[in-house]
Amino acid sequence: MSDTRDLTLRVNGTVHHVNVEPRHSLADTLRESCGLTGTHLGCEHGVCGACTVLIDGRATRSCLVFAVQVEGSEIETVEGLAEPDGTLHPLQQAFWEHHGLQCGFCTPGFLMLALGALRENPDLDDEELRDLIASNLCRCTGYQNILTAVRAAADIMRAKARPAPNP
Amino acid sequence: MKPAAFAYLKPENLAEALRFVADNADDGKLLAGGQSLVPAMNFRLARPETLIDITGLEALQGVEEHADALSIGALTRHATFHKPVSDGALGRLLVKVVGHIAHYPIRQRGTFGGSLSHADPAAEWCLVATTLNATMRLESSGGARDVPASDFFRGSFTTALEPNEILTRITIPKLPDGTGTGFVEFARRKGDFALAMALTALHLEGGAIRSARVGLGGVADRALRMDAIEAALVGQPATPETFATAGQMARDQISPRGDIHGSAEYRRDLAGALLERALAQAAEEARGAAPT
Amino acid sequence: MSWVGRRLPRLEDPALLTGRGQFVADRAKGALAMAFVRSPLAAGALTEIEVPPIDVPDSFVFTAADLFGVGAIEAILNRPDYKRVPQPVLAGDRVVFAGQPVAIAVANSRAAAEDLAEQVFADVEPDEPILTFEDALADGARAVHPEAPGNVLVEGQLRGEGVDSAFDAAAAIVEVELRSERQSAMPLEARGGVAAFDPGSGRVTLYASVQMPHMLRTGLADVLNMPESDLRVVAPDVGGGFGQKMSLFPEYVALVWAARHLKRSIAWIEDRRENFLGASHARDQRFRAKAAFDSDGRILALDADLLSNVGAFSCYPVTCGVEPLMAFAELPGPYRIAHYAVRSRGVTTNTAMMAPYRGVSRPMLTFTMEQLMDRAARQLGLNPLDIRRRNLICDFPHTSPTGLVHDLGSYIEAMDAAARVADLEDFRERQTRARAAGRYLGIGVSVFSERSGYGTPAFAARMMEIVPGYETVDCEMDPSGRVTLAIGASPHGQGLKTALAQLAADRLGVTPEDVRVVSGDTDATPYGWGTFASRSMVIAGGASQMASDKVAEKLRIAAAQMLECAPDDIELADGLAKVQGANRTMRIADIARALHHKSHLFADLAAGLKEQAFYDPAGTFSNACHIAEVEVEPATGGVRVDRFVVVEDAGRLINPLIADGQIAGGVAQGIANALYEELVYDEHGTLLTTSLADYAVPTAFEIPPIDIHHMETLSPATVTKAKGLGEGGTIGAPAAVIGAINDALAPFAVAINTMPATPDRIWQALRDAKDKAA
Incomplete structure (x- = not known):
């Protein structure tokens, strides 16, 4: 049952090729497979909101979305918020x-x-x-x-x- | 809190989705917005063997306006109702209600039909569907059937949906011009499931109630349409005394269950108080909306 | 210009704002994952643990039988009344609360570890669980632990002379019985650790989300029978603690044991459900108190019977004495009490272990004293401020009936200032008008002291085997003129690094940006006690200032030699050593370089610029007054906090921006205590509140803006003149909120005695009053 899938995710404009199980949440995938640990997990049941990211511009709990669902979407995380030169948003x-x-x-x-x-x-x-x-x-x-x-x-x-x- | 493993299917169209649903009738589960299902999966309270992700099905998106009804695609996101989807009392009521559904990010993803299929007794859309006598279109590979809300909700988290069916559209009759609506709920925190809620629609004529819709949520195993209260209201003056009597009727007619957030007696009394308010709100709006 | 006193935005923030903080879960990459099998039942004999056959690589299950050589966690108080109850790392022959770790599952991902854990079954022959005070203290009650028949683990008793005769002479006697239900500190980041095993040295580095890293190293080494030098503990960025991350928990012992046993790196990242089940809880107290007053409203005597549910074990290192003994010692609070009698017991039950949560007992004891004041005022026809004014301490230093010394404070002045801000007269008019319109407004006043910054004498007085309290700080200026402070305190969100940098910058003539503060790494910091008990600004701050002064003195001596003047003529400011009264300067960085690279020129000085200071103060008391304004809706039982005023006196403020943040956050937790949060066990001892949907942490919608004002009575008891304020918000707010509810409901003759005052409880109280009147 632990079959994995190859996925292509676009996060903060960068393409990430990842290999995860369908049960992997977007939050876990961002953190573990994309190395983007700025998205935090505080409850994993959609209440605390620490894992909020943008999916196609919509603020969404990334603990309640599976990575396999968001191929083709634009994901934005906190790491993409500041300017490339470090200027804060x-x-x-x-x-x-x-x-x-x-x-x-x-x-x-x-x-x-x-x-x-x-x-x-x-x-x-x-x-x-x-x-x-x-x-x-x-x-x-x-x-x-x-x-x-x-x-x-x-x-x-x-x-x-x-x-x-x-x- | 990681979900148990599952197989993931993503149908291209409704026909394929219906086939997948039929093929996995025993252990499959539809994934719409996922805002209730995925938490349950993360707690391993729900553990489908197969998840059929229908979020991409275009045919189930969006609201169509007809002369006498709104036809809502089952996958329409809650956030769609942040702005009126139609002129008139129904569109306004949906705006009034949607702000009480969880929180902004949940509303960005959760769907109208997903909420009805989940059938939480304290879900706002279930109360809307029940009180306004919505009709659900249930489709399977074998065809479609239309089920009124009164038959659709069968109990706590239980509906008339067969394992091979998908809820595709919800039709809600429009409210006549001049109708005022009220929606009041009481929750411990902003965005929590309500301890009780009341939904009302009143049409007034010369200060008296010509027709009434009354529903209560969160106080039984499903949303309740309060027919007897509706009947009793007709012909009565739209006054605080009338509403207080209706509130008392509600207290007498319901027997909610208690839980850690509120005892049964408290919820019974609360529902009556909220109904009074929702009626007053509807009457005020009806007076303002009365055709000149 | 001084850096101290400025509202300087925090140096900690840029990394946290850009997602580049380093929390413990961010270090789990490449490690195996651990999950715990937890007892499903509250009490009983553990007859068998069924472990499935394991055929997957990198998957392991361990039970107590595997942990040879591992001891139990044992927190010790050297008091005759204290009963030791050792806490096993994994349950052996019995379980004592639902959620207790029974077995470990290790696999190559957390999901896989959970898959494995759910196939392990703990067979328990259940006992009737002991859950409440009534269960535990009943005649012939089953002992939760055979070591502690009677279920009382610690008991403090005091009966001052003259108590009984004072009650005989009283004009009024007021009695209360008050409850605080069980709560969780609920840091947004749950507990967690990554035990990184180094195959070369055999050493383990434990990254852990904790408040006391050095203590954790000691505790782990003791239980695991290993030298402390084989273990390094690092507290990286910590997502809140509030006391819950102080204790040595069995999960950390199991984690380090497994990493050493398997010679692999392993991560245990606690999820929210586990955090509710297995981490420490707090509050759950019942206080009965009666006070005798004379006809002017002066307290003659106080007599109290205090119960604290300490749960299934005694938390290490501070022990289960922390709640009952603090209640015992500090109940009189800010009031002059001539005659004091108290009995305070810590009662063990089949529930999760209790451990400190911001405030520790003082939310309840403040609630108790303030309710006694309010009810006495009503009984005697006095204004609530007047009765407090007649009893608040005003001669300093003041010695309490239990021997605590209050340094200079502003108890009456702070209350009067808060009353002015809240405009009580205007409120009473609004209240009258609102009542006429069927709306119920109320106002509540809470005056309290916050014992803070106390060193070893205070802890030693509790007879703790392990006596915390001092702090040591290393201050070093490198050849480039940059400063590093290595501290034993372990901040986790407070902004301490910024505040210490401000202190050191003033002493050393540099900017706060020049000062790097290193904390939380046992390899890089002097042994210290961590961050808790409103202590770090006072104690680590004092030691930082003293260490900085030593470095500054050396800089002045060197500068004086180079600039040919007396050391006392040297002023360090703006990155320069300046000769006062002359136009001669040197860059501090140049002096630092000279001391490192041309030390031969300074015959009387040791090379380099590293100094250490140690600080162990007796302690100080902050004081504050909170005033809450609420509206209660009788129809729903709902309460809205409309306004909240704080006048705080925490001595010298190092960074008012940070101080205000501590107060506002504390008040929010106090409002949560008063109105929202409650952990509920059912009658079988199963925890019903294991999600944030059920455990009602308030949102921005429920918490009003907090209107904060300061007084600055410079403390004579601390070297920085600062007092601690980390807990005050949480201590004072519940009493103010419940006082306000009771004021609002005065027309119904209703008094709320239980926190949280949920809508249901308020509705019930109103209904009971109506029934009684009928």
């Missing part, structure tokens, strides 16, 4: 400045959750943001600094997305 920068993390175990999940949701709707109001951030669990921060950070990042991301006015 506005979300990362805001989490840093607003102390939105302590142990950092939940942080990749929150970053990817916020990234997916803000891409879908850059104009989330505070109430919608709180609903969204309630999707994942953090045991250290008490959440307020995460909310503050995502709010700040959303404002920066919106300003950046707006075309520059003509001089």
Whole structure:
């Protein structure tokens, strides 16, 4: 029963050839076969959200998806968030400045959750943001600094997305 | 918490999916959104020998609007309903409900038909289907049949689906213009399964209730449509007193089971209180929506 | 300008933000995987373990019979009332809680190890499980352990003179019986270890998600009968601990044993279900207390009977005395109590082992004292602030009835400040208006002290065989002028490295970015005790400051020689040694290079720039006041925390950004304690809450913004003037929240006595009150 399959996954724009059992979750595959250990597993039953990644742009629990299901999809993980030169994404920068993390175990999940949701709707109001951030669990921060950070990042991301006015 | 091993099949089309389902009737399981099945597999509470992944089947995606009903493809993701899928009371109600289903990432992946097939007694879509008398289309290699919600849900996590069938579409009759709807649930945390929930639709005429739909979820082995309360409401003034009486009727008519999150007596009382609120919400919306 | 006191973003963060943190599971590549077979039953004789035939390479099952030469884990208190109950690594002839490790399965992946583990069957002839205080303390109750008939593992008793006569003279006597149900610290990263076997040396490096790496090395070496030098323990990035990662658990012993036995690297990465079943639990206490008051609301005496369910074993190294003895010693809290009587027992049951969880007993004892105050105020017609003001300690140093010395604090001032921020008068008006509209708002006040930064004297007073408490720090400046602090403390999310870098930077005239803090590696750090008990800022901070000062002194002496002045004239700042009052400077890096490479020029100085300091303070008390504002919905029993105010006095703040983060996170856990989280066993001793769907950790939706303010009473008891604050949020919040609920429900004459105050419990209490009134 432990038959394995050869899969081709696209993660952060890079192609990975992996060989896994069908029962291998996307999270385990990213961590063990792609060497991308930034995606963390906190519960493996879809509640904590530490494993949240983007699949074709949608924020998804990677513990509840099997790798075999996502051939042909675009996967994005926390490792792809910063610029290649190391410049932090506005979300990362805001989490840093607003102390939105302590142990950092939940942080990749929150970053990817916020990234997916803000891409879908850059104009989330505070109430919608709180609903969204309630999707994942953090045991250290008490959440307020995460909310503050995502709010700040959303404002920066919106300003950046707006075309520059003509001089 | 890794699932037991399984064989994985990914059909190209519905016909192939139906064949796979028939071939694996004993030990196969359909994988739609997987947001309930995969946790159960990770706990090894579910251990199908074969997983038939239908997430890619185009024919089962999307919502079609007809004159008198919405036809929802079984694989339509919950997130589709974040915005109204149609004008009118039904589209608005679905928006109202969907925000209570788990969390944003779960709604990105979980499906309407998957939720109905899973038949969790506390699932929001099951309450919608039951209260609004949805019809399920069940297909097999041998053909299709339409089953009303009242026959579809057979108990906790149990439906009329035969092992060789797939739920492909769900048809929900639209609500007449001027209908107001209410949906209220109470959960311990944001996104948790509700301890109880109430769904209502009211059509008013001159301050009195002309027609009513009333459903309760999370208080029995399946969602309940409360026919007797509906009948009792018709002709009554849409007032807090009327709603309180309806709430009391609900308390008298249900016998929920207790669990670690709430005792049976508590849930019984809670359901009554939530029904009062859902009726008030529906009445308020109906007054605002009343045709001029 | 000083680095201390700045809201400096943390140096730890860039790696964590980019997915480049190194948690223990990230080091499992290439290792075999381990899973545990756990007892399905709470109590009984283990008659047989059925092991399947194994025909797959790299697959192994081991039971207790295989572990020859391996001892038991034994936590020791040298008290006559203490009963030792050795904890086997794998259950031998009996099981004592559902979830206890019974066998090990090893395979080439975790999934395969789980496949193997589920084919192993433990045959247990069940005994009636002992689960509750009532079960355990009943006359003739079955002993959970034959070594401990009566099921009490530790008992503290004190009956001060004058207690009885004080009660006789009282104007009012108030009695409470309060419960905290069982909870989990629930770090988001569960436990886990990777035992890397080095075939060349035979040495094992254990990467483990732990708070006390040196202690773990000692404990493992003792139980496994091996020299400590054959073992290196590394705590890499740790995804939260909150006390749950302090103890030596049997799983780690089994892991290192198996790696040495198989001469292979093996990983055990705990999953969430195991974490609920097999890791330590906390709380589960029942406190009965009565207090005598005079007519002005002054406490005359306090008499308490305190029960702590310690579970199936005594946690190593701090022992099962940790909850009952802290309750015993610290119940009076921030109040002046002249006459104190207490009996505090640790009761063993067939449930998972209890071990520290942030707060340790103090959430319950604060809840107890604050409820006594609130109820006395109501009985005597006093304002809740006034009654507290009349009893709070205000002369310093203050010695408690159990001999604890409170250093300078701001107990009354912090309460008054919090009351101003919360605007109590405005609240009472809003409350009155809301009640008229059928809505129930309430406010709750919680004043408490947080004993923190205590060294060996405090632990020795508990008669612990292993006496933790001191810290040692090595401070070294390398030839490039960069600084390394090697510490025995073991931070896991607190931001300690940033705070220590700020301290050292000020002393050495460099920037925090120039200071690298090394922790958690027993090969690279001095023996120390780790991070727990609100101690690291005070003790590791003090030692870091002292070690940095020694290096700075050497820099000044060398600089003085090179700049031809007196050492006292040298100021270290901005990367320079400056001659005060003159325009002469040298780069600190140049001095460092000279001390390493031209040591012959400094005849009176040893070569290099490495100094060690040791710090073992008696301890200090922070204080704080929490005020919670809630709305209770009688129809649903639902509670929403609308507002939460904290005024904290933790002495000098090294990094206020980090301090606020500690407080906010602690308060969130305190709100969880008060309203949400509960581990539930059924009557057979089976744990029902083994998922995060059932164990209700609150989300961003449930936790309000926390409004944090500081007072800074510089501690005379610590070298940095700082006090610890890691646990305060968790200690104070439950009392404030439940106090607020009881205030909201005052019109119904309802008092909530049990945490968490779930909707069902609140609804039941309201119904009971209604029934009683009818």
